[in-house]
Amino acid sequence: MSSIADNTKKVTTRIEKAALNAGRQPHAVQLLAVSKRQSVAALQAAIAAGLRAFGENYLQEALPKMAALQPVPGLVWHFIGPIQTNKTRDIAASFHWVHSLDRLKIAQRLNEQRPDEMPPLNVCIQVNIDQEASKSGTSPDQVISLAAAILQLPRLRLRGLMTLPPADLDDGELHLRFASLRLLLLRLQKLYPDHPELDTLSMGMSSDLEIAISEGATLVRIGTALFGERAP
Numbered sequence: 399m400s401s402i403a404d405n406t407k408k409v410t411t412r413i414e415k416a417a418l419n420a421g422r423q424p425h426a427v428q429l430l431a432v433s434k435r436q437s438v439a440a441l442q443a444a445i446a447a448g449l450r451a452f453g454e455n456y457l458q459e460a461l462p463k464m465a466a467l468q469p470v471p472g473l474v475w476h477f478i479g480p481i482q483t484n485k486t487r488d489i490a491a492s493f494h495w496v497h498s499l500d501r502l503k504i505a506q507r508l509n510e511q512r513p514d515e516m517p518p519l520n521v522c523i524q525v526n527i528d529q530e531a532s533k534s535g536t537s538p539d540q541v542i543s544l545a546a547a548i549l550q551l552p553r554l555r556l557r558g559l560m561t562l563p564p565a566d567l568d569d570g571e572l573h574l575r576f577a578s579l580r581l582l583l584l585r586l587q588k589l590y591p592d593h594p595e596l597d598t599l600s601m602g603m604s605s606d607l608e609i610a611i612s613e614g615a616t617l618v619r620i621g622t623a624l625f626g627e628r629a630p
């Protein structure tokens with residue numbers, strides 16, 4: 399388990415180097431530990447290594463882990479998986495962030511179901527840059543209208559954009575995908591200068607975090623490089 403501490407140092411160093419190479423501040427890039435299919439013990443090791451922000455893909459798997467770690471102060475939970483309609487109530491009540499918002503109906507449900515005593519739910523719009531039929535995410539030409547609708551929902555706080563590129567792209571193709579997400583966020587920021595909280599580009603994983611950071615990622619979602627291979 400001590401290797402999670404070593405891996406955390408390695409990943410943190412990779413992030414810092416990539417940021418400096420891009421002329422950016424190392425602390426401008428947040429590390430989100432993707433803990434899907436990892437045990438509570440693995441999460442505890444990550445917490446001991448100083449990590450506090452965790453990303454989960456499956457609600458049924460996340461809820462028991464969140465309950466087991468309830469006594470740990472300061473944890474921040476991000477939902478990053480596909481959202482089924484019947485899961486929105488629990489997601490709205492349990493998570494601090496949702497990265498995988500890709501349609502208005504889900505946004506409306508999360509807005510209605512976010513408990514009053516909690517602060518607004520931070521959300522990112524997931525963008526399907528390649529418009530792959532099999533993948534979740536809204537198409538790039540729908541982002542502006544979906545963002546406009548989300549900004550009307552008082553219990554949601556639109557923070558930015560997220561993407562998950564196809565697995566088989568080469569480095570040049572990845573640069574293009576991440577650059578288009580950055581340009582889309584720039585368009586939103588120009589349209590809504592009175593929304594400074596629109597500051598998040600959630601892009602980059604274990605194998606491509608350097609490319610994502612060079613293209614402006616403010617949050618990288620890292621699983622394997624921190625925890626090792628996932629259980630099948």
Ligand SMILES: *Cc1c(COP(=O)(O)O)cnc(C)c1O
Nearest residue numbers: 432478562603604619620621622
């Ligand atoms: C699993 C997952 C990750 C982490 O991927 P690694 O390659 O293990 O770093 C990041 N984002 C999403 C949406 C994921 O589902």
